[in-house]
Amino acid sequence: MSDPRRPYVRPMAGWWRRNPFFVEYMVHEATALFVAAYALVLLVGLLRLAQGEAAWSGWLEALRSPLSVVFHVVLLTAIAYHAWTWFRIMPKTMPPLVVGGKRVAPATITACGLAAAGVCSLAVLALVLVLAGGLTR
Amino acid sequence: MKAAMKRSNAPIFWGLFGAGGMLAALFGPVLVFITGIAVPLGLILPADAMSWPRMQAFAQHWAGKGFLFAIIALFLWHAAHRICHSLHDLGVHAGAATRLACYGSAALGTLLAAGALWAVGF
Numbered sequence: 001m002s003d004p005r006r007p008y009v010r011p012m013a014g015w016w017r018r019n020p021f022f023v024e025y026m027v028h029e030a031t032a033l034f035v036a037a038y039a040l041v042l043l044v045g046l047l048r049l050a051q052g053e054a055a056w057s058g059w060l061e062a063l064r065s066p067l068s069v070v071f072h073v074v075l076l077t078a079i080a081y082h083a084w085t086w087f088r089i090m091p092k093t094m095p096p097l098v099v100g101g102k103r104v105a106p107a108t109i110t111a112c113g114l115a116a117a118g119v120c121s122l123a124v125l126a127l128v129l130v131l132a133g134g135l136t137r
Numbered sequence: 138m139k140a141a142m143k144r145s146n147a148p149i150f151w152g153l154f155g156a157g158g159m160l161a162a163l164f165g166p167v168l169v170f171i172t173g174i175a176v177p178l179g180l181i182l183p184a185d186a187m188s189w190p191r192m193q194a195f196a197q198h199w200a201g202k203g204f205l206f207a208i209i210a211l212f213l214w215h216a217a218h219r220i221c222h223s224l225h226d227l228g229v230h231a232g233a234a235t236r237l238a239c240y241g242s243a244a245l246g247t248l249l250a251a252g253a254l255w256a257v258g259f
Contacts, residue, residue: 036216072173
C-alpha cells in the first residue's frame with residue numbers, strides 16, 4: 001500500500017546492531033535458542049528411554065560422537081552465559097530487597113545468585129558421583 | 138466493568154519464563170556438562186553413570202520423574218517466551234500466530250515429556 005505523501009519512516013531494521021548495549025541484549029536473549037536446544041536433546045533422550053534399552057543405548061552412543069561433544073561445549077558456553085546474565089539482571093527484575101532497613105546492593109544479589117548456581121552445580125555433581133559410584137548398590 | 142473482569146494471561150507465561158530461567162541458571166551448565174561432556178568422554182564421572190538400569194530407575198522414581206519433567210518443560214517454556222519476545226524485537230509481530238507457534242511448541246514438548254515419563258512406568 002503506497003502512501004501518496006511518502007512520509008519519512010525511520011528504518012528499524014538492524015536497530016540493535018547500532019549500540020553495543022543492545023548487541024549484548026540480543027546476545028543474552030539468544031541464549032534461549034540454546035536452552036531450547038538442550039531441552040530438545042533431553043526430551044529426545046527421555047522419549048528413547050521410554051522406548052526401551054536398545055533405543056536408550058542408541059541415544060547414549062549418539063552423545064559420544066565428536067560432533068555432539070563439540071555441540072555440548074557450545075551449549076555449555078551459551079547456558080553459562082545465560083546464568084551469568086540472569087543473575088546480573090536479577091537485581092532489576094526482583095522487588096527491592098531490604099535487610100536491616102537498608103536496600104541490598106545489586107552486586108550482592110548478583111553474587112548470591114552466582115554462589116547459589118555454584119552450590120547447585122557442586123551438589124548435582126556430588127549426587128551423581130555418589131549414585132554412580134555404587135554407594136547405593 | 139467488563140474490562141476489569143478480563144484478566145491478562147501474561148503473568149502465567151512470565152511465571153513459567155522466570156521459573157525456567159532460574160532453573161536453567163542454577164542447573165543448566167552442570168547438566169550440560171554431565172550429560173553432554175563428562176559422561177560421553179568418561180571425565181570425572183564413570184562412563185556408565187547413565188547406563189540403562191540407572192536411568193530407568195531414576196525416571197521411575199518420583200523424585201527423578203519430577204526433576205526430569207521440571208527441567209524439560211520449564212526450559213521449553215522459558216525459551217518459548219524469550220524467543221517470542223525477541224522475534225518482536227526483530228520486527229516479527231508477537232501476534233496470535235507467533236504466540237501459538239512459540240507457546241504451542243512448549244506445550245507439545247511438555248505433553249511429550251509427560252507421556253514418556255508415564256510410559257517409563259513407576
